Amino acid sequence: MSAAQVIVATGVRADHDLLATVARGELDRLGVTGTVTIVDGAAAVRERLAAGTPTVVVPGRDPDTRALMALDGPHAAATVWYDIEVTGPAPVAPGAAHLYGRGVWGLVWAIRHAVLRLRHPATRIGYGPGPEQYGELRLPPAADQPVPVAVLLHGGFWRSVWAADLMDALAVDLAARGFAAWNLEYRRPDRSGWAATVSDVAAGLSALSDVDAPVDLDRVAVLGHSAGGQLALRVAADHGRVALAVPLAGVLDLAGGDGRGIGTGAVTAALGGPRYEVPEVYAASDPMARVPIGVPQLVVQGADDDLDLIDFNRRYVAAARAAGDDVRYVEEPGDHFSVIDPAAPLWHTTADALATALKIT
Template identity: 55%
Template structure:
């Protein structure tokens, strides 16, 4: 494995970059499978991509390239900038001068990042010209129903602050952004939850899984022990189950 990640800008702002890590050894035929990581933090700027570094290191050691995305958060730049950045970071994989396999890309988002990657999947499924279409989208303790998240005041009102209003104020923004409103997503999904997480956050996950299943989406549900951060901790008891769904998605 490379000793340090290499930062690749996908835009001019200091927060528009992703860290690429490559496994050690010869490149496999067709290129490396890729895990795209999108951090959470209730869309607030004080939380950064380094939250995902331990899982990036673990997945790279297991033979996946990792693309750990930083992005502009809405508290400083607005909701549209956040949405555009995560989409641009995914598309930028296609421009890298590196042997990556575009057919074996898995996106993993933690907490608020779970919402961002689930929206990415819905947008990619609806766009015939999408440059990268994930083989699997993994929500790790994700905020998957924004209307319900607003109602329950997740993160001290983080949903309303991030989206710029309530569901009544900006209904079109909620319809476009909330994974629960986008079902069927149209691409394979995994929803990972830890039993000791915030009960209100867990409720948004259950709401999404029910809606996606009714709509005919392919959803794998992974439940296990731990708190909100166990799902991104390679030392946790639930981590092997996360690895299993990722490896199954990129296996030839």
């Protein structure tokens, strides 16, 4: 894929020059020749969609423009709709995607998602009846024998504005390295409750047994970024059939996160209350409370990340080792997103360790 377009409706409440600058920067970074166009009205958006070029649309609030989101046609599979405001999920045509609520910076992720899902298509497989209960499978080229699996759990402080697209680039990179990448979406607690999140992650992992693909279920690693790091350790502790748990800049001390109010109260909101009101939920979910989890671990943390996360990770590793867990700790230069950036040296260190642990030569 060498060309794409970004369409911004005039009614979008943001500086259009800034949006265009952000969009052009990401297109250039991805090596894509693209156009960024500010258009007025639904008819102009529809005309642009008809061109058939892979597209990201920032539709704004105009009802006629938003009605195009559900419009079926050849363009749909190549279109990502992005709302910079927190709109909640919106219906889109089959094959299209909708992201929302990440502000101006979220346009970067929308463009990345549009490009990567067309450059490196995934097979979407449901593991439950809901629209958020699915995994996206990417296999290595010419996978003719069972390959190890990297299960990916996105972060975002367990909030619905962040979704599985955060792990697209890692999934593509892991497939190229010889892994089957199983990128899980799951219901988030802000819309569905904590129990739904926990059960979805477990169900998504178990669904690997029914996947019609050459996967080696004795070599499964669960990688979780940020809040997903906590989910990775929880499912590894609960499931028992995980060869390696890999929290990447994980939120590994939920009681500490509740007490410090990290992520503007993200832990408290996700788990349904502070630790002293729902202690049983924290006891089951907090990595600090679950050690030893009995599964080998590779704990990865960027040295330039939030200081509380660095503190949580260092103290978790000490507690897990003291409890008898087999834990390797990697802390190298990098910010919160370096751990999921295939171009970052920190990810290269992680991927090499992962390949060694799961015996990829």
